[in-house]
Amino acid sequence: xxxxxxxxxxxxxxxxxxxxxxxxxxxxxxxxxxxxxxxxxxxxxxxxxxxxxxxxxxxxxxxxxxxxxxxxxxxxxxxxxxxxxxxxxxxxxxxxxxxxxxxxxxxxxxxxxxxxxxxxxxxxxxxxxxxxxxxxxxxxxxxxxxxxxxxxxxxxxxxxxxxxxxxxxxxxxxxxxxxxxxxxxxxxxxxxxxxxxxxxxxxxxxxxxxxxxxxxxxxxxxxxxxxxxxxxxxxxxxxxxxxxxxxxxxxxxxxxxxxxxxxxxxxxxxxxxxxxxxxxxxxxxxxxxxxxxxxxxxxxxxxxxxxxxxxxxxxxxxxxxxxxxxxxxxxxxxxxxxxxxxxxxxxxxxxxxxxxxxxxxxxxxxxxxxxxxxxxxxxxxxxxxxxxxxxxxxxxxxxxxxxxxxxxxxxx
Numbered sequence: 001x002x003x004x005x006x007x008x009x010x011x012x013x014x015x016x017x018x019x020x021x022x023x024x025x026x027x028x029x030x031x032x033x034x035x036x037x038x039x040x041x042x043x044x045x046x047x048x049x050x051x052x053x054x055x056x057x058x059x060x061x062x063x064x065x066x067x068x069x070x071x072x073x074x075x076x077x078x079x080x081x082x083x084x085x086x087x088x089x090x091x092x093x094x095x096x097x098x099x100x101x102x103x104x105x106x107x108x109x110x111x112x113x114x115x116x117x118x119x120x121x122x123x124x125x126x127x128x129x130x131x132x133x134x135x136x137x138x139x140x141x142x143x144x145x146x147x148x149x150x151x152x153x154x155x156x157x158x159x160x161x162x163x164x165x166x167x168x169x170x171x172x173x174x175x176x177x178x179x180x181x182x183x184x185x186x187x188x189x190x191x192x193x194x195x196x197x198x199x200x201x202x203x204x205x206x207x208x209x210x211x212x213x214x215x216x217x218x219x220x221x222x223x224x225x226x227x228x229x230x231x232x233x234x235x236x237x238x239x240x241x242x243x244x245x246x247x248x249x250x251x252x253x254x255x256x257x258x259x260x261x262x263x264x265x266x267x268x269x270x271x272x273x274x275x276x277x278x279x280x281x282x283x284x285x286x287x288x289x290x291x292x293x294x295x296x297x298x299x300x301x302x303x304x305x306x307x308x309x310x311x312x313x314x315x316x317x318x319x320x321x322x323x324x325x326x327x328x329x330x331x332x333x334x335x336x337x338x339x340x341x342x343x344x345x346x347x348x349x350x351x352x353x354x355x356x357x358x359x360x361x362x363x364x365x366x367x368x369x370x371x372x373x374x375x376x377x378x379x380x381x382x383x384x385x386x387x388x389x390x391x392x393x394x395x396x397x398x399x400x401x402x403x404x405x406x407x408x409x410x411x412x
Contacts, residue, residue: 001077002035002139003268003309003390006182007230010270012393016313017411020328020340023397024060024409028053031382032401033135035075035309038394042097044083045389045399045407046072052085052093053407054100057394060409064100068093070111075139075179075390077147080161084140084147087111092140092149092157094164104164109153111137114175114192116219122370129370132377134225135307135388136266139179143201148187150176156189156197158204168204172197174223178237179268183230184249190224190237196245198235198252208252213241221262227309231271232291238265238278244287246276246294256294260287267319268309268390277331279306279319284358286310286319286329298334302327303357304381309390311398318398320387323353326400326410344385344404352380 003010034046042063043055048071054063070088077084082103083095090110094103113134118125120133138150146167147159152175158167174192181188186207187199194214198207215221221241228237235249242262246255263283270277275297276289284306285299308320310329316337317329324345330337341349354360364380366372382403389401397411 001037001141002075002179002227003229004392006141006143008179008181008227008268009229009231010268010309010311011272012311012313014314015396016316017393017396017398019412020326020338020410021412022408023411026053026055026060026062026407028405028407030405031403032405032407033073033388033403034401035139035390036392036399036401036407037076037078038392038399039078039097043399043407044076044078045401046074046076046085047405048073049405052076052083052095054083055407057397066093066095066100066102073135074137077140077142079142082161084142086137086140086149088137090151090153092147092159094161106159106164106166108151108155108157111152112175113152114177114223114225119219120373121218121220121368122373123368132370132373134175134177136177136225138177141180141182143182146201148180148182148201150178150180150189152177154191156180156187156199156204158201170197170199170204170206177225179227181228181230181235186249188228188230188235190226190228190239192223192225194222194224196224196228196237196247210245210247210252210254212239212245213243215241226266227268229269229271232274234271234291236269236271236276238267238269240264244269244276244278244289246291258289258294258296266307270310270312272312277310277312277317279308279310281305281307286317286327288334300329300336303353304359307388311391311393313393318391318393320389320391320400322381322384322386323349323357324385324387324402326387326391340410342385342387342402342404342406342408344383348383352384
């Protein structure tokens, strides 16, 4: 499932890829923001072309595809012979893992993007408009015979994995596109209402909630679209208020908060060996913090936004950025060890990136209305093959999706 397990550890068994050379590619018809899941020799991934795909992990050949009747901006969960995925049509689908045949579908009250007036300084400032940066849907988590997920209708759902019957639902006050993390009988999840919730996994009863920052002026720096990780007694998550929070997993008490100087953190952190690793959007950094204190240990710069959550294998971390680069970090040496650029990054880089590798703002961001921003993202930023997908690693091969509509397998 997303980040490998219910706690969203983001840590994968060795070996690490020996190189970032292409083993195979598989092409869909639209952008892939879904993070691939590898199980039993098959890679499962969603696409914006409305299909859920099953691809042979060894060859890249199509096993089957399932029509989800909407953008599959969620990452699948696999278990018990089924694949579970959330679609923009407002349904959670259960599909036979071997054949792609639908087993059941659970309908929510409907999907929608986060909406606010004049978000991201877009004109007109008094018009309620969908957030063009709200790319992801909530990725389902499978644990103990139950599927947990959030929805644009503002609810967190728990559904029987075998039948699709509702077990419970919990209402928040805004869109829930974060993916739940489940550990110790608790479901941890954030909402665009600015609260982070801990719910009893069996009943949906509120254990505790934690308030993050508000931004009533611009409405830009508020809400929790990203997902948490649970490790070492902590639940750690990023927020649009430009902070990363570490809370006591049992009580919800704040252990520490780290400020990212005005930058969103959409990615899910990794907590490993007493260190918290994550990527940022506008501050353009791969960050490493002390897990006990939240103090910065080091950071590594990159050129464009990252919404991609790092995957760690051994002493290597891998993540993607909007310029179509897949980065490899040597965690022991605290430096970059390599990168792979998708074809669009190489072809469109000279046009849309400046000499320092950052977005050429005068070329890429040319308007201030919602329509302008959507066009700029889709036709310019995404022309680079932006990697919003979080990598998965299995048996020395790294898998990720790109805005160019391609699923990549790197390594030999």
